[in-house]
Amino acid sequence: MLREIKWVDLEPLAIGAGILGTGGGGNPYLGKLQLRELLKQKGKQDVIAPDDLADEALTMVVGSIGAPTVGIEKLPEGTEMKRAIRALEKHLGQRFDAVAIAEIGGSNSINPLIAGVQLGIPTVDSDGMGRAFPEIQMSSFSFNGGIPVTPLAMADCRFAEVIVPKAADEFWAERIARNLATSMGARSGLAGVVMTGRQLKDHGVHYTLSLAHALGCRVLAGRDANEDIPTIVAEVLAGEVLLRGKVVDVFRRTTRGFARGWVKIDDFAERERLQIEFQNEYLIATINDEVRVTVPDMICIIEDETGEPVPTELLRFGTRVAVLAVPGAAQLKTEAGLQVVGPRAFGYDVDFQALPGGVVGERPPVAQHM
Amino acid sequence: MRIGIDVGGTNTDIVLMEGREVRAWYKTPTTADVTAGIINSLRHIIDEVSLDPASLDGVMIGTTHFTNAVVERRHLQETACLRLGLPATVCLPPMVDWPDDLRDVVGNHYFLAHGGHEFDGRVISPFDESEIRGIAEQIRDRGISAVAISSVFSPVNTEFEVRAGEIVADVIPDANVTLSSEIGRIGLLERENAAIMNGCLRTLALRTIAGFRAALEQMAIEAPFFISQNDGTLMNAEFAADYPVLTFASGPTNSMRGAAFLSGLRDAIVVDVGGTTTDIGVLQQGFPRVAALAVDIGGVRTNFRMPDTYNIGLGGGSLVQSEPIAVGPRSVGYEITDRALIFGGEEMTASDVMVATGKVDIGDRSRVTQITADFAQNVEGHMLEMVTNAVDRMKTSATPVPVIVVGGGSILLQEEIPGSSEMLKPPHFAVANAIGAAIAQVGGECDRIFSLEGSTRDEVLDQAKDEARQRAIAAGATSDSIEIVDVEEVPLAYLPGNAIRIAVKAVGDLEGA
Numbered sequence: 001m002l003r004e005i006k007w008v009d010l011e012p013l014a015i016g017a018g019i020l021g022t023g024g025g026g027n028p029y030l031g032k033l034q035l036r037e038l039l040k041q042k043g044k045q046d047v048i049a050p051d052d053l054a055d056e057a058l059t060m061v062v063g064s065i066g067a068p069t070v071g072i073e074k075l076p077e078g079t080e081m082k083r084a085i086r087a088l089e090k091h092l093g094q095r096f097d098a099v100a101i102a103e104i105g106g107s108n109s110i111n112p113l114i115a116g117v118q119l120g121i122p123t124v125d126s127d128g129m130g131r132a133f134p135e136i137q138m139s140s141f142s143f144n145g146g147i148p149v150t151p152l153a154m155a156d157c158r159f160a161e162v163i164v165p166k167a168a169d170e171f172w173a174e175r176i177a178r179n180l181a182t183s184m185g186a187r188s189g190l191a192g193v194v195m196t197g198r199q200l201k202d203h204g205v206h207y208t209l210s211l212a213h214a215l216g217c218r219v220l221a222g223r224d225a226n227e228d229i230p231t232i233v234a235e236v237l238a239g240e241v242l243l244r245g246k247v248v249d250v251f252r253r254t255t256r257g258f259a260r261g262w263v264k265i266d267d268f269a270e271r272e273r274l275q276i277e278f279q280n281e282y283l284i285a286t287i288n289d290e291v292r293v294t295v296p297d298m299i300c301i302i303e304d305e306t307g308e309p310v311p312t313e314l315l316r317f318g319t320r321v322a323v324l325a326v327p328g329a330a331q332l333k334t335e336a337g338l339q340v341v342g343p344r345a346f347g348y349d350v351d352f353q354a355l356p357g358g359v360v361g362e363r364p365p366v367a368q369h370m
Numbered sequence: 371m372r373i374g375i376d377v378g379g380t381n382t383d384i385v386l387m388e389g390r391e392v393r394a395w396y397k398t399p400t401t402a403d404v405t406a407g408i409i410n411s412l413r414h415i416i417d418e419v420s421l422d423p424a425s426l427d428g429v430m431i432g433t434t435h436f437t438n439a440v441v442e443r444r445h446l447q448e449t450a451c452l453r454l455g456l457p458a459t460v461c462l463p464p465m466v467d468w469p470d471d472l473r474d475v476v477g478n479h480y481f482l483a484h485g486g487h488e489f490d491g492r493v494i495s496p497f498d499e500s501e502i503r504g505i506a507e508q509i510r511d512r513g514i515s516a517v518a519i520s521s522v523f524s525p526v527n528t529e530f531e532v533r534a535g536e537i538v539a540d541v542i543p544d545a546n547v548t549l550s551s552e553i554g555r556i557g558l559l560e561r562e563n564a565a566i567m568n569g570c571l572r573t574l575a576l577r578t579i580a581g582f583r584a585a586l587e588q589m590a591i592e593a594p595f596f597i598s599q600n601d602g603t604l605m606n607a608e609f610a611a612d613y614p615v616l617t618f619a620s621g622p623t624n625s626m627r628g629a630a631f632l633s634g635l636r637d638a639i640v641v642d643v644g645g646t647t648t649d650i651g652v653l654q655q656g657f658p659r660v661a662a663l664a665v666d667i668g669g670v671r672t673n674f675r676m677p678d679t680y681n682i683g684l685g686g687g688s689l690v691q692s693e694p695i696a697v698g699p700r701s702v703g704y705e706i707t708d709r710a711l712i713f714g715g716e717e718m719t720a721s722d723v724m725v726a727t728g729k730v731d732i733g734d735r736s737r738v739t740q741i742t743a744d745f746a747q748n749v750e751g752h753m754l755e756m757v758t759n760a761v762d763r764m765k766t767s768a769t770p771v772p773v774i775v776v777g778g779g780s781i782l783l784q785e786e787i788p789g790s791s792e793m794l795k796p797p798h799f800a801v802a803n804a805i806g807a808a809i810a811q812v813g814g815e816c817d818r819i820f821s822l823e824g825s826t827r828d829e830v831l832d833q834a835k836d837e838a839r840q841r842a843i844a845a846g847a848t849s850d851s852i853e854i855v856d857v858e859e860v861p862l863a864y865l866p867g868n869a870i871r872i873a874v875k876a877v878g879d880l881e882g883a
Contacts, residue, residue, distance in 0.1 A: 030462065030559075033462055033466060033467055034461045034462055037461070037462070037466060067489070069489075069556070069819075069871060070489045072556065072557045072558065072559075072560075073489070073522060073523055073556050073557060073558050074455070074458050074459070074486070074488065074489070074494070074522050074523065074558070075455075075458060075459040075461065075462045075522075075558055075559070076458065076459070076461055076462075077457045077458050077459070077460050077461065078460050078461025078462075079461075157457050157458035157494070158457060158494075158495070159457070185458075185488040185489065185492070185494070186488070186489055187458075246762070248768055249767070249768070316763070316766070317762070317763075317765050317766050317767055317768070318759075318762035318763035318764065318765055319763060320759075320763075
């Protein structure tokens with residue numbers, strides 16, 4: 001298991017988190033850069049296993065909220081998330097013991113490490129999704145744990161702080177936070193989903209930081225040794241290679257902030273056609289019209305040769321890819337979970353068909369370091 | 371008449387064009403003294419067609435000189451970067467992601483100041499004149515004259531960069547100031563990177579442009595001369611001396627524009643086969659499709675509108691291996707005329723194999739008789755597959771599209787590429803680059819965020835188009851020739867209140883050409 005993150009760990013972590021991003025989760029470039037600079041100064045960020053967190057410990061999730069297009073221009077002051085956490089502490093009259101991860105997939109795996117280094121508290125090796133989803137309440141913390149997003153705190157680059165003690169529901173919390181973010185200049189740090197160590201242990205998807213890191217390490221080592229990367233990824237994630245082939249068609253449209261569409265992939269022998277429906281993330285996979293993978297199980301697309309994750313925005317005709325079917329975390333497959341992140345919740349008229357087995361959320365076998 | 375010159379790393383190509391007709395062309399190795407090489411090739415062309423230099427309307431030069439200077443870390447001057455945006459942006463200072471060796475060469479001089487704008491035009495923090503003056507004095511005291519200035523959201527509002535530039539020029543009388551808003555678009559680090567690279571190239575640019583000018587004067591050419599930019603349009607020589615960074619990637623753009631011109635096609639795939647690599651790009655309405663991702667130059671991330679090219683290690687000089695069959699990426703490159711079998715060398719190159727197939731007749735055929743017909747056929751099939759896969763990757767749909775093959779190594783492609791509707795090898799394909807420079811137009815761009823509060827989408831679109839048009843006219847385009855060639859709209863989905871990012875590109879013919 002991962003005990004710490006140093007700057008050399010960032011490349012494997014980004015690759016692993018990218019693959020677990022199942023097509024979404026955002027580009028981690030700027031976050032990775034900020035964390036790299038912090039780790040060059042401070043050496044490392046401690047990672048704590050969920051088991052090692054006391055039941056009465058206090059934790060929360062942290063991230064950045066705003067428009068990605070603004071984010072590439074107005075770079076953060078750098079301590080927005082830290083200050084949001086401090087403001088939340090002041091509101092609660094309690095100190096946090098650790099930072100948890102909202103989603104391991106994509107760029108949000110990096111923010112809790114940045115805030116953790118700055119506050120000098122560890123990042124918990126656990127997240128709410130074990131993958132990526134577009135909305136904060138699509139999380140085991142929310143649908144299994146019933147943990148509200150509020151109270152939440154936000155902070156901007158001008159050192160303003162805002163507390164939202166309470167909202168009618170998660171929908172209103174999201175709406176209020178978005179509007180606050182806009183008046184703050186479309187880029188703020190946000191901390192919320194306050195929970196105890198016990199709640200996190202009960203509802204988190206555990207060891208996902210370790211898993212992302214180990215996965216990235218195996219991919220990088222496999223590249224050096226000229227191994228077959230899709231086989232390695234399938235092995236690490238206890239999934240199967242569904243199909244290897246070429247992207248033959250992509251359709252996308254943007255509605256209500258979601259990148260929706262589908263992609264068709266033919267196997268190299270052109271005998272089978274795989275179609276994947278996506279809404280920010282890859283959600284449903286069918287081969288020759290037979291449904292094979294359904295959300296919250298995971299559909300991961302990687303470049304066939306390098307294992308580099310292929311997000312939806314980079315899907316292009318001719319790209320040679322491997323598509324993996326990976327069993328999603330058990331926490332997402334509860335009755336409450338399927339109501340929020342099952343196929344019907346995304347508007348597909350199919351039932352969830354669980355893939356057997358799975359390692360996401362399970363204790364990883366051995367620690368791996370580069 | 372126009373002259374187009376492409377000063378590449380290996381060859382200097384020159385063409386003389388009258389209207390749409392190529393009157394003469396010449397290829398010569400690039401010399402260490404760029405000026406001498408240009409004089410040499412100009413003299414050749416002038417002698418060949420007994421050209422009266424007074425009949426020239428313009429000379430267009432494409433050059434990789436400035437890109438190579440950054441890649442090789444040569445001839446760069448120390449440059450200071452002043453960024454306005456405090457308290458935002460502190461955690462990622464200028465040059466944070468540069469390779470160490472390049473950052474050292476440029477000096478890692480950076481200064482953060484208050485200023486900057488929000489996406490909607492509000493001020494991040496007020497501009498502080500005395501703060502800027504203090505920084506300018508520090509820069510002066512370090513003996514630095516090249517200064518790059520960036521300000522958050524300067525593509526939306528240039529005011530702070532302009533004011534800071536005036537103060538710097540006031541404090542440092544011989545300052546070379548580059549404003550990021552004049553060379554880049556949204557994306558602070560990338561735009562700032564380009565501004566700093568531009569700063570460190572200014573002295574080299576002055577010298578190089580002066581060298582070009584001297585070459586033309588020596589040949590009694592009085593026509594105006596222009597330099598090609600990365601987007602396939604031209605800038606005049608004075609402008610180029612101030613903005614050398616805008617020449618980055620003009621090579622592939624010129625070659626694709628040349629291919630479009632030579633073939634008469636506006637929508638096609640261009641396969642440019644060189645000595646070591648093959649570059650595949652896509653023409654859309656006569657212009658190269660631009661890359662969606664950030665492009666690295668010399669290890670530095672930029673967000674220029676670079677042509678979206680895909681490169682494979684296959685060229686005329688690629689080394690061929692048997693058991694199993696493999697071609698490239700190792701290549702004899704420009705030494706092909708000494709080291710390939712057909713030219714008396716000892717290495718089996720891709721060109722040797724093509725001669726062995728009997729489909730190509732160059733060099734000494736008798737030197738490849740030991741290559742069996744079977745083997746040659748297999749290697750040819752392998753190369754065709756490499757190109758087919760790369761072409762597939764660049765296509766946007768399964769529909770067959772025309773493929774234009776250019777470049778010195780295009781003898782490697784003798785069979786139709788599967789997935790293409792036709793394959794063209796236009797005449798003068800070997801100098802497509804110089805032709806692309808000769809036919810280039812001038813352009814203008816507008817890329818910023820507009821608010822839709824109080825105006826309709828059509829109104830802001832018109833406003834953006836008009837800004838791009840005005841910039842094209844400022845660059846020398848005749849107003850009646852201007853066409854809008856690209857409009858890109860990006861709704862800022864995560865922002866309530868209607869903000870939209872619009873990028874428009876306009877191009878037009880150069881006055882008098």
